[in-house]
Amino acid sequence: MKNINKLIQPGRVHRSVYTDSEIYDAEMENIFRANWVFLLHESQIPNVNDFQTIRVGGRPLIVVRKGDDDFQVLLNRCPHRGAKVCRNSSGNSKTFTCPYHGWKFKNSGKAFVIPGQDAYGDCFDKDSFSMTALPRVESYRGFIFGSGNESAVSLEEHLGNARKYLDEWLNQGGDIRVSNSVQRYEIHCNWKLIFDNAGDGYHVPFSHQSLIQMTTLRHGGGDMQYFGSADETEMKVYSLGNGHSVIDQRPEMYKTSAWNQQRPQPGRESFESNVRSHHSEPEKTLDMAVGAGMNLNIFPNLLLIGNQIQVIDPLSVNKTVLHWYATLLDDEDEELNAIRMRTQEDFPIMGEVDDAANFESCQEGLESMPEIEWVDISRHMNDAEGAGYDNILTNKPTSEIHSRSYFDTWKRLMTEEPDSENLEV
Numbered sequence: 482m483k484n485i486n487k488l489i490q491p492g493r494v495h496r497s498v499y500t501d502s503e504i505y506d507a508e509m510e511n512i513f514r515a516n517w518v519f520l521l522h523e524s525q526i527p528n529v530n531d532f533q534t535i536r537v538g539g540r541p542l543i544v545v546r547k548g549d550d551d552f553q554v555l556l557n558r559c560p561h562r563g564a565k566v567c568r569n570s571s572g573n574s575k576t577f578t579c580p581y582h583g584w585k586f587k588n589s590g591k592a593f594v595i596p597g598q599d600a601y602g603d604c605f606d607k608d609s610f611s612m613t614a615l616p617r618v619e620s621y622r623g624f625i626f627g628s629g630n631e632s633a634v635s636l637e638e639h640l641g642n643a644r645k646y647l648d649e650w651l652n653q654g655g656d657i658r659v660s661n662s663v664q665r666y667e668i669h670c671n672w673k674l675i676f677d678n679a680g681d682g683y684h685v686p687f688s689h690q691s692l693i694q695m696t697t698l699r700h701g702g703g704d705m706q707y708f709g710s711a712d713e714t715e716m717k718v719y720s721l722g723n724g725h726s727v728i729d730q731r732p733e734m735y736k737t738s739a740w741n742q743q744r745p746q747p748g749r750e751s752f753e754s755n756v757r758s759h760h761s762e763p764e765k766t767l768d769m770a771v772g773a774g775m776n777l778n779i780f781p782n783l784l785l786i787g788n789q790i791q792v793i794d795p796l797s798v799n800k801t802v803l804h805w806y807a808t809l810l811d812d813e814d815e816e817l818n819a820i821r822m823r824t825q826e827d828f829p830i831m832g833e834v835d836d837a838a839n840f841e842s843c844q845e846g847l848e849s850m851p852e853i854e855w856v857d858i859s860r861h862m863n864d865a866e867g868a869g870y871d872n873i874l875t876n877k878p879t880s881e882i883h884s885r886s887y888f889d890t891w892k893r894l895m896t897e898e899p900d901s902e903n904l905e906v
């Protein structure tokens with residue numbers, strides 16, 4: 482494989498980082514298998530024996546709830562000949578049966594029925610044919626993460642400074658529930674083009690120009706307009722370590738009323754008048770309904786955007802699925818959740834397509850013209866990026882500090898040999 486250290490230089494990244502299949506394969510091993518990755522939210526499997534099948538780093542997994550705070554993750558690969566054992570997207574079951582030759586497994590992974598077992602002779606050891614489980618599964622306030630690396634640092638350590646922002650994101654006046662439905666985009670791009678963009682406060686007035694213009698023409702301005710001169714605002718981007726970052730939009734979004742800055746949604750007027758007549762702090766309730774005011778990026782695959790959750794699901798070096806989930810408040814009335822849903826539909830429908838078009842366009846440019854070798858990530862690089870509280874680095878919102886920082890982590894993970902003795906699965 483190419484010399485990784487030469488591909489990441491101050492303020493620039495070599496194109497092959499986005500186009501080389503060997504590098505992609507190493508990422509799946511060193512980053513998606515040996516590091517912590519987001520799996521799903523506890524509310525997606527609320528009852529004991531609930532399960533969901535997901536794909537992380539190209540590997541099909543089954544996430545099972547075994548108890549109140551007990552989760553098990555099985556590699557969805559039959560120990561017999563390799564077929565996918567569970568082919569339902571979700572359900573509730575104590576067992577899984579492989580459709581190919583009918584082997585049955587408990588949801589702990591243990592094999593308990595092998596049809597025609599006698600044919601294997603006396604030495605056959607059923608126990609050695611259990612489904613394989615991920616060695617590390619931990620949850621942080623509802624977010625379930627996993628790692629194939631027995632000796633990975635604790636999840637708390639991995640999240641590090643991002644915990645403070647995750648806690649603030651969760652401070653929404655109730656428990657979060659992730660909606661059952663999801664918007665999925667299959668995008669012809671490397672997964673990192675999506676991660677780059679999640680911390681990019683520079684592109685908004687250009688890429689999302691039509692959305693901002695429509696808001697201005699029809700509704701006299703509002704949401705996201707403050708990105709027009711982002712560096713003159715009090716917004717900041719923070720590099721949190723371990724590849725995580727946040728663009729904190731709250732200083733602008735909540736400067737006046739986040740609620741008033743939103744584009745109109747069906748049902749908005751009656752919702753607002755109800756909240757104003759029944760809630761003790763109506764402004765807070767209304768503001769909370771429209772978003773958390775931050776883009777919080779947990780490396781490598783979890784992006785919290787407003788009240789939504791995005792999950793990055795790489796399929797190959799130039800193909801990625803992006804899953805968008807809306808979040809609801811568990812105990813809140815349907816009206817509040819309906820308005821949360823309307824707001825959370827707004828950007829994926831009208832804005833994400835702008836981003837996806839750019840991701841595919843970048844991929845085409847990077848793949849088709851190898852003589853142009855470098856991708857620039859030097860914006861605001863010469864500004865002082867003070868190591869303040871807990872070594873959190875900060876810079877102006879259009880800075881590319883997010884990419885520079887996560888590529889430092891990327892380089893470290895890609896050059897560390899994962900200890901194969903500890904890499905259990």
Ligand code: FES
Nearest residue numbers: 559561562579582
């Ligand atoms: S591959 Fe699963 S039972 Fe044969």
Ligand SMILES: [Fe+2]
Nearest residue numbers: 685688689836
């Ligand atoms: Fe965007």
